[in-house]
Amino acid sequence: GESVGLHLPTLSVQEGDNSIINCAYSNSASDYFIWYKQESGKGPQFIIDIRSNMDKRQGQRVTVLLNKTVKHLSLQIAATQPGDSAVYFCAEHTYNQGGKLIFGQGTELSVKP
Amino acid sequence: EAGVTQFPSHSVIEKGQTVTLRCDPISGHDNLYWYRRVMGKEIKFLLHFVKESKQDESGMPNNRFLAERTGGTYSTLKVQPAELEDSGVYFCASSLQPNTEAFFGQGTRLTVV
Numbered sequence: 147g148e149s150v151g152l153h154l155p156t157l158s159v160q161e162g163d164n165s166i167i168n169c170a171y172s173n174s175a176s177d178y179f180i181w182y183k184q185e186s187g188k189g190p191q192f193i194i195d196i197r198s199n200m201d202k203r204q205g206q207r208v209t210v211l212l213n214k215t216v217k218h219l220s221l222q223i224a225a226t227q228p229g230d231s232a233v234y235f236c237a238e239h240t241y242n243q244g245g246k247l248i249f250g251q252g253t254e255l256s257v258k259p
Numbered sequence: 260e261a262g263v264t265q266f267p268s269h270s271v272i273e274k275g276q277t278v279t280l281r282c283d284p285i286s287g288h289d290n291l292y293w294y295r296r297v298m299g300k301e302i303k304f305l306l307h308f309v310k311e312s313k314q315d316e317s318g319m320p321n322n323r324f325l326a327e328r329t330g331g332t333y334s335t336l337k338v339q340p341a342e343l344e345d346s347g348v349y350f351c352a353s354s355l356q357p358n359t360e361a362f363f364g365q366g367t368r369l370t371v372v
Contacts, residue, residue, distance in 0.1 A: 178358070187365065188365050188366075189263070189265075189350050189352075189363030189364050189366050190302070190350065190363045191363070192360055192362075195360075235302060237302075243315075244290075244307055244309075244314050244357045245290055245292065245307065245354055245356075245357035245358055245359075245361065246292070246304050246307060246315060246318075247292075247294075247302075247304060247361065248304070249294075249301045249302040249303070250301055251300060251301045252299075252301060252302075
């Protein structure tokens, strides 16, 4: 069946270090992947996305890598800051599903000052 | 421009009571989605409206849940009668097109006691 999962439920990093959050997916038909950040009391906020025809996409301090061979997605955050502390969700999407997102469990990132 | 807004932000009700959650999407967004996150698990899709029509309601857990979007503007999600396992955070999201970025509201935290 379809599933999106995360390897680690929690991640604690020192301020200034790089963070890597991983995600596995099982639906090879998924063609679009998104990373969301959810801060306490707020809804998921779009961070970065990547289409299945790409391997890597960079944003400001964030990079998403997609490995379709092993169905693996990762989010890299450079120079992690206290404001990056949040729960991060990966989500997958298939164009013929009408915009429905399938989310992973989420990883809680904690940044130590 | 106002984002997706949800009301109330928090609701505590007793088992067996009825609760109605409301979502106001971004103006002009025909696509409206309901999701929920239960007990720290992944965010799960409930249903998708295109204007006032239910496009996909495959994620609705049972017939105690009723979603409406009369007039194709705001949407309501009613739980009647509420059970303990309905506790969680209910998110609403909207998008211009089905396969474009979805913007999430801040969520309604429902606690059934």
